[in-house]
Amino acid sequence: MIMGALQSDIVVRKYVAADHARVIDLFKSGINSNLDAPHPQIDNETLNRIKLSVNGYTEAVIADDLNRIEQVYDTNAQHNAPYCGGFWVAEDSSRLDTAQSPLVAMVALKAWGDKSTCELLRMCVSK
Numbered sequence: 001m002i003m004g005a006l007q008s009d010i011v012v013r014k015y016v017a018a019d020h021a022r023v024i025d026l027f028k029s030g031i032n033s034n035l036d037a038p039h040p041q042i043d044n045e046t047l048n049r050i051k052l053s054v055n056g057y058t059e060a061v062i063a064d065d066l067n068r069i070e071q072v073y074d075t076n077a078q079h080n081a082p083y084c085g086g087f088w089v090a091e092d093s094s095r096l097d098t099a100q101s102p103l104v105a106m107v108a109l110k111a112w113g114d115k116s117t118c119e120l121l122r123m124c125v126s127k
Contacts, residue, residue: 088106092104
């Protein structure tokens with residue numbers, strides 16, 4: 001549980017395979033929330049081309065990355081320090097008994113080279 005000046009109902013934990021569908025939903029909703037926002041400065045034709053391009057990117061990320069979280073982020077391996085890769089999700093424990101997805105965030109770090117350096121590759125936080 002994340003603690004600060006106020007107690008929080010947000011719990012951060014390692015990704016497990018049962019999270020997969022909710023991770024995909026969170027990623028898509030994050031991408032689409034930006035596309036669905038009003039863009040009065042962009043004409044409809046240009047906006048439609050942008051949406052097609054972003055949808056292609058979204059599907060590529062899902063196919064190449066998010067459908068292979070365990071392999072891409074080495075989530076099942078046991079590592080000795082230093083190792084910085086991994087995939088984590090955050091749940092709102094106050095919503096666990098509702099029909100809504102309790103995932104409110106995700107973050108993924110991909111290890112590089114000797115695996116003591118990593119890249120922030122995915123991050124998504126719900127509104």
